[in-house]
Amino acid sequence: MALFIQSANVLVSRVAAWVGAIPQSVALTVSSYSSGVITTSSNPTSLIMVGDFIGTSVISSFAAVIGVTSTTITVDDPDGIWTGVAAGTTILKLPTQSSVEIVSAIQFCELKMRTLELPALRSDPFDSVAPTTITTDSAGLATIPADMNWPILFWQETPNSSLVEGSPGAGMGPWIMYDRVGDREIIRRRMIDQLYVRPFGVPRVIRASFSEVGSKYVFTPNPGANVTMKAYYIKTFPFLFGATGDTVRPYVQNNAVLATFPEGYFYGTLESYYDKNKNVAEAQKWAVRMDESFGLIEDQNFKDKWSGGDRHLTSEFQPRDYR
Secondary structure (H helix, E strand, O other), X not given: OOOOOXXXXXXXXXXXXXXXXXXXXXXXEEEEEEOOEEEEOOOOOOOOOOOOEEEOOOOOOOEEEEEEOOOEEEEEOOOOOOOOOOOOOEEEEOOHHHHXXXXXXXXXXXXXXXXXXOHHHEOOOOOOOOOOEEEEOOOOOEEOOOOEEEEEEEEEOOOOOOOOOOOOOOOOOOEEEEEEOOHHHHHHHHHHHHHOOOOOOOOOEEEEEEEEEOOEXXXXXXXXXXXXXXXXXXXXXXXXOOEOOOOOOOEOOOOHHHHHOHHHHHXXXXXXXXXXXXXXXHHHHHHHHHHHHHHHHHHHHHHHHHOOOOOOOOOOOOOOOOO
């Protein structure tokens, strides 16, 4: 039976099967199982450790062990492989050394994938429940979001607050779109920003600029205090087996990258595993497969950005009397 990679546990199980980490039978059987807690036939503390992976069959997935007592083993089992297991079932365990190496390889793979630009990692400024936005402080600066990997675009759609609703020009522009510039350039523009005339009630888009200075974003023209902007950026993702703070699910078992790019995790983990074990040929083989698989995504990503651009004869950034 194929194991579809839908959790960190299954990823470890698939990699273990590929590298030949053969599950071993331990001198333990199941007495009962309930809500992640396996009651065993004898004391498991000398045979099972926290961080091991245990299962019931060589063709099934293995679950991470998160707790061991003299009578029980607690597992993190989002795939439900232990649900309904019969009493008397023998417990199988992946070799501890192999499990440690595979989990370490996953972490090295994630460090390599940290800068991937996947569609699932894009923020959603149009979300109806929790749109991604940033708000300026009293100096017109905005704190960089904690989950931001790198920015794409910010824009301001807030109507001019100085105009009363119903009056001429109320709710009209300018609407401002902020493109990124270099650190030196943003400081220069910020220094002369107050010299520019700020039109209002004009239905047009102003092409503005932003850049990072310290832990803040600087904008020109200065948007002022307490202005909310829509924020479109590439988000970070939680690493697998990272702590969650949840007693039931203490480890991260899934993230946006594993859900949408599982082959990247599989290829990258094997590359790191074989590299650690000094198998250069195998490491290079999986590195090539990793690069090829993401290359297809990257190619479509850049086509989405540029080939579908504005094909009008004139642009809103170049005002004309006639459009």
